[in-house]
Amino acid sequence: MTGFAVIVERGSDGGYGAWSxxxxxxxxxxxxxxxxxxxxxxxxxxxxxxxxxHGDPVPEPSTVGVLTIDAA
Known part of the structure; x- marks a missing residue:
């Protein structure tokens, strides 16, 4: 997998938030x-x-896979 993983979550207000x-x-x-x-x-x-x-290091993407597991 290449690229940066992004997590999208639904907020309690019904909106969405995302982060990497x-x-x-x-x-x-x-x-x-x-x-x-x-x-x-x-x-x-x-x-x-x-x-x-700003001369800060640029990280390499570290994600090798993304899973969504349904809770039973």
Whole structure:
């Protein structure tokens, strides 16, 4: 798997929040799932650009797979 994993969660208010385990501080929030994902697609390149501009290390994606497991 290449690229950064993004976790999207539904909030108690019905909105959505997203974050990436490899990119602390890179987050998005929106009223809909699709909007939240779109915002993360914009946020990740901006976050990486900011890291480079400030001379901070740019992490390599560490995710090797994504699973969703239904609770029984």
């Amino acid at each position: 385990p490899d990119l602390p501080g890179c987050v998005a929030a929106a009223d809909s799932y699709d909007e939240c994902v779109a915002l993360m697609r914009e946020a990740i390149p901006l976050h990486l650009e900011s890291l480079r501009r």
